[in-house]
Amino acid sequence: MTEESSPTASQHRSACGVTVSLRDLHRSFGDVHALAGMNLDLTPGELVVLLGPSGCGKTTALRVLAGLEDADTGAVVVGGKDITGVPTNKRDMGMVFQAYSLFPHMTARENVAFGLRLRGKGSGERTRLAGEYLELVGLSAQADRYAHQLSGGQQQRVALARALAIQPTVLLLDEPLSALDAKVRVQLRDEIRRIQLEVGTTTLFVTHDQEEALAVADRVGVMRAGRIEQIDEPETIYSRPKTAFVAQFVGLTNPLPGMVENGRATVLGESVPLLPGSPANGAVSVLVRPEAVTVRPGGAPSAAGAATVAATSFLGSHGRVQARLADGTLVLAQMPTGPVAELAVGDSVTVQVLPVAALATRPTD
Amino acid sequence: MTAELVAPAPTGSGGGRLSRRNLAALLPTLPFFVFVAVFLLLPTIIVVVGAFQDRYGGFTVHNLTILTTGSVRSAAWWSLSLSALSAISGGVIGGLLAYALATAKISGGLRRVVVAACSVLAQFGGVMLAFAFIATIGRTGMVTALIRSWFGTTIDTTWLYDFKGLVLVYSYFQIPLMVIVFLPALDGIREQWREATETLGGTTWVYWRRVAGPILAPAFISSLLLLFANAFSAYATAAALISQSNPLLATQIRGALTNEVTADTTNTAHVLALLMVIIVSLVMTGYAVLQRRASRWLG
Amino acid sequence: MTRATGPLPDAGRRPRDEMRPPQLRRRRRRKQAIFRWIVVALVMLFFAIPMVALLDFSTRLRNGTRNWVSWQPIVHLGSDDPASVEIRAGLVNSLWLVLVTVLIMLVLLVPTMTWVRLRVPALRRPMEFISLLPLTIPAVVLVVGLAPIYRIISNALSISSIWLCFVYVILVLPFAYRALDAGLDGIDVKTLSEAARSLGSSWTTVLWRIVLPNIRSAVLSACFISMALVFGEFTVASLLGRKNLQTAIFIVGQGDAKTAAALALIVLAFAVVLLFVLSFFATGRRRQNQG
Numbered sequence: 001m002t003e004e005s006s007p008t009a010s011q012h013r014s015a016c017g018v019t020v021s022l023r024d025l026h027r028s029f030g031d032v033h034a035l036a037g038m039n040l041d042l043t044p045g046e047l048v049v050l051l052g053p054s055g056c057g058k059t060t061a062l063r064v065l066a067g068l069e070d071a072d073t074g075a076v077v078v079g080g081k082d083i084t085g086v087p088t089n090k091r092d093m094g095m096v097f098q099a100y101s102l103f104p105h106m107t108a109r110e111n112v113a114f115g116l117r118l119r120g121k122g123s124g125e126r127t128r129l130a131g132e133y134l135e136l137v138g139l140s141a142q143a144d145r146y147a148h149q150l151s152g153g154q155q156q157r158v159a160l161a162r163a164l165a166i167q168p169t170v171l172l173l174d175e176p177l178s179a180l181d182a183k184v185r186v187q188l189r190d191e192i193r194r195i196q197l198e199v200g201t202t203t204l205f206v207t208h209d210q211e212e213a214l215a216v217a218d219r220v221g222v223m224r225a226g227r228i229e230q231i232d233e234p235e236t237i238y239s240r241p242k243t244a245f246v247a248q249f250v251g252l253t254n255p256l257p258g259m260v261e262n263g264r265a266t267v268l269g270e271s272v273p274l275l276p277g278s279p280a281n282g283a284v285s286v287l288v289r290p291e292a293v294t295v296r297p298g299g300a301p302s303a304a305g306a307a308t309v310a311a312t313s314f315l316g317s318h319g320r321v322q323a324r325l326a327d328g329t330l331v332l333a334q335m336p337t338g339p340v341a342e343l344a345v346g347d348s349v350t351v352q353v354l355p356v357a358a359l360a361t362r363p364t365d
Numbered sequence: 366m367t368a369e370l371v372a373p374a375p376t377g378s379g380g381g382r383l384s385r386r387n388l389a390a391l392l393p394t395l396p397f398f399v400f401v402a403v404f405l406l407l408p409t410i411i412v413v414v415g416a417f418q419d420r421y422g423g424f425t426v427h428n429l430t431i432l433t434t435g436s437v438r439s440a441a442w443w444s445l446s447l448s449a450l451s452a453i454s455g456g457v458i459g460g461l462l463a464y465a466l467a468t469a470k471i472s473g474g475l476r477r478v479v480v481a482a483c484s485v486l487a488q489f490g491g492v493m494l495a496f497a498f499i500a501t502i503g504r505t506g507m508v509t510a511l512i513r514s515w516f517g518t519t520i521d522t523t524w525l526y527d528f529k530g531l532v533l534v535y536s537y538f539q540i541p542l543m544v545i546v547f548l549p550a551l552d553g554i555r556e557q558w559r560e561a562t563e564t565l566g567g568t569t570w571v572y573w574r575r576v577a578g579p580i581l582a583p584a585f586i587s588s589l590l591l592l593f594a595n596a597f598s599a600y601a602t603a604a605a606l607i608s609q610s611n612p613l614l615a616t617q618i619r620g621a622l623t624n625e626v627t628a629d630t631t632n633t634a635h636v637l638a639l640l641m642v643i644i645v646s647l648v649m650t651g652y653a654v655l656q657r658r659a660s661r662w663l664g
Numbered sequence: 665m666t667r668a669t670g671p672l673p674d675a676g677r678r679p680r681d682e683m684r685p686p687q688l689r690r691r692r693r694r695k696q697a698i699f700r701w702i703v704v705a706l707v708m709l710f711f712a713i714p715m716v717a718l719l720d721f722s723t724r725l726r727n728g729t730r731n732w733v734s735w736q737p738i739v740h741l742g743s744d745d746p747a748s749v750e751i752r753a754g755l756v757n758s759l760w761l762v763l764v765t766v767l768i769m770l771v772l773l774v775p776t777m778t779w780v781r782l783r784v785p786a787l788r789r790p791m792e793f794i795s796l797l798p799l800t801i802p803a804v805v806l807v808v809g810l811a812p813i814y815r816i817i818s819n820a821l822s823i824s825s826i827w828l829c830f831v832y833v834i835l836v837l838p839f840a841y842r843a844l845d846a847g848l849d850g851i852d853v854k855t856l857s858e859a860a861r862s863l864g865s866s867w868t869t870v871l872w873r874i875v876l877p878n879i880r881s882a883v884l885s886a887c888f889i890s891m892a893l894v895f896g897e898f899t900v901a902s903l904l905g906r907k908n909l910q911t912a913i914f915i916v917g918q919g920d921a922k923t924a925a926a927l928a929l930i931v932l933a934f935a936v937v938l939l940f941v942l943s944f945f946a947t948g949r950r951r952q953n954q955g
């Protein structure tokens with residue numbers, strides 16, 4: 001993994017970085033509305049992740065941007081030009097697919113050089129550039145291997161090099177890590193982010209893995225039912241979700257009953273500030289994150305947060321406790337490993353909610 | 366020391382116990398292999414050995430001189446060119462049909478019916494096909510009659526029983542066979558390759574010239590080889606159409622089987638069969654080699 | 665940040681058609697569909713004409729009128745017409761042959777293939793190779809070598825056509841093996857049988873109650889293909905001097921080509937229906953390329 005940027009990459013950086021705009025896209029497949037008025041703007045050089053459950057339309061949006069799908073209505077604007085009617089092969093966008101996209105009859109080098117060949121580069125120049133991009137993704141040694149001789153992670157790196165080699169105006173990644181092993185996934189996502197920052201291409205990245213989204217993105221767009229529900233920096237998405245869906249899709253939540261008054265809710269005896277978007281009064285369900293919950297041994301059995309330990313788990317860097325309240329609700333708390341280790345199943349404990357701003361919704365029964 | 370005396374076989378003759386277990390494991394597979402040995406390998410051996418046996422059972426290569434006679438040479442030539450021509454025509458047309466089907470829904474009715482029809486016509490139709498062609502372009506065939514009533518000309522239908530007719534009839538079952546053999550390869554083409562080509566800036570022509578074409582080439586050629594072998598081995602259709610002569614190697618065997626004893630060569634049928642099996646084996650080896658490459662890319 | 669010129673689409677207010685971007689993908693899909701239908705139509709015509717001709721030929725008289733006279737021996741299968749007798753004999757033989765061949769094929773292949781997967785994986789390659797041999801050794805060639813063997817069988821057992829079953833099992837081997845192989849690949853035989861054995865079942869039970877039910881569609885596949893092959897087989901039967909459905913068609917054809925044509929049509933149609941139904945059971949290997 002090279003520390004200094006290669007000459008190619010800095011050439012790249014100065015050349016790229018355009019704005020991308022998806023304007024009010026609609027796309028239906030029969031009765032299914034894959035896109036229902038989707039709007040998205042990307043600033044130059046930005047990496048935006050579209051995150052959502054399957055069927056939310058994130059892949060469709062990506063494919064409409066690539067030209068692989070037609071939108072029913074709406075426009076795609078790149079660098080100020082409306083390219084809605086432009087065929088895929090003229091859009092100059094590099095795309096990395098989820099799997100199986102390497103040409104099986106070509107070596108890694110030939111795969112990467114393919115786009116260059118189509119742009120009329122000479123054989124010597126092709127080999128040189130392909131070699132540079134393979135080095136960028138750390139696969140110089142595997143340049144003469146075929147797809148079936150490469151591991152999943154290696155294949156995806158070649159796919160990335162191939163997409164970058166044509167110095168595209170936009171980089172598109174369609175769940176590039178979903179087909180890989182967990183460990184390779186984590187390693188590769190960091191590399192993808194590093195490379196993207198180095199070359200500076202505006203990038204759209206689609207995934208259903210929220211940890212992945214938070215880790216690589218400049219901004220995360222959470223999608224549901226064909227629309228973006230919230231688009232913000234990862235930190236904001238996590239700590240200030242605008243809707244219950246976003247709060248529950250990204251990270252874990254404990255829905256705990258509470259009463260609202262003056263913009264705060266009383267949950268298990270504690271006063272918790274509420275985020276905008278929560279109901280203004282009455283009984284609510286407050287979505288509390290596990291790391292905003294602590295469990296202390298002992299405490300009065302009649303207190304609001306009295307509970308018994310149902311299970312504990314050790315997750316390496318932190319621990320989790322499942323505690324059952326008097327009314328039967330299970331609460332999940334995330335704490336440092338020390339305090340967790342001291343708890344045993346069946347212990348009487350007190351569950352306390354920390355005053356971290358949380359989102360509340362009307363309770364659903 | 367005492368342990369060795371007391372403990373029986375297990376570690377002492379470890380190798381022996383192990384191989385006894387291996388043999389025991391092989392036992393249940395015996396019925397299959399014995400069956401195949403008797404009804405597949407034994408006949409093949411009989412053919413090979415018989416080609417080199419004289420009337421008294423001794424070894425001789427004299428039987429092979431049958432291969433130099435005019436009738437055998439012409440039959441070999443007919444068989445080879447018939448197989449080649451029908452393989453090419455079947456390959457091209459069948460390939461197009463397979464491509465048309467590959468773009469259809471896999472569970473759709475159209476594809477099912479066409480594939481079912483192809484399965485029947487490709488492999489199980491010999492005699493029935495012969496009658497179908499007699500009914501179509503024979504002397505009193507439907508198309509013959511139609512041509513007569515539309516254009517007023519009476520075509521000389523004896524060509525059906527000649528080389529050209531055989532090419533036509535053989536193409537008739539080669540096309541479906543091509544569909545069956547080549548369709549899985551076409552199914553193996555991944556959408557992503559097309560899409561990747563497009564995002565990299567390639568047109569449809571580029572896609573076929575540099576991606577799909579080269580990828581499908583081994584599968585296509587191996588299918589052609591299979592078609593060749595199939596036509597070369599075919600017997601039923603020719604036997605049903607042509608009973609008065611033996612223009613192909615396959616029907617020459619028929620002749621040889623029905624009159625075994627000729628002047629100075631015995632086991633003519635064996636020699637002809639040996640020749641056939643050598644040619645077909647060569648072609649099928651080529652098929653297997655290409656098929657391995659094809660399945661690596663498309664499997 | 666630059667903005668695109670032109671009005672932004674006002675969704676829901678303007679009629680959809682005005683705002684519709686060029687539908688390039690849909691156009692290509694439509695072109696593909698047209699091409700597909702044209703090619704398929706042309707080739708179907710090519711296939712259909714001889715079938716129609718069979719029907720036409722079998723019902724046409726020399727003077728141009730049409731009747732079903734040639735179909736009589738088939739329709740009245742029980743009659744004393746020599747053609748009917750011939751067809752009856754051939755049909756009965758073929759039916760028995762189908763039954764016996766399929767049975768032997770299943771009994772021979774399913775246990776052996778299961779066992780090889782479980783205990784002797786080294787034999788898998790040889791078995792696969794052997795199963796492909798009949799494709800490389802033409803039936804015509806096989807017959808030459810089989811002649812002496814069948815002479816022995818004729819003396820030891822009988823000259824009945826039923827003994828063709830042995831050869832037929834060899835002939836269906838490539839197709840049946842491939843179908844069963846695909847089916848067994850689809851289930852984890854090792855795990856299932858180990859689970860069954862750990863629960864105390866015998867090998868017969870494992871085969872009968874665990875393996876077979878789970879490869880049902882593959883077994884059906886193998887059976888149907890074998891059926892079609894046995895019904896259509898002519899070469900071996902004819903050269904070994906036995907009688908089956910196809911030799912019956914041939915012999916009838918020497919007397920009256922029209923009746924033979926009618927019979928050919930029926931059998932072909934039946935086989936197509938058979939394999940059409942089969943396609944609902946086949947374990948397809950196509951990958952779903954969505955996403």
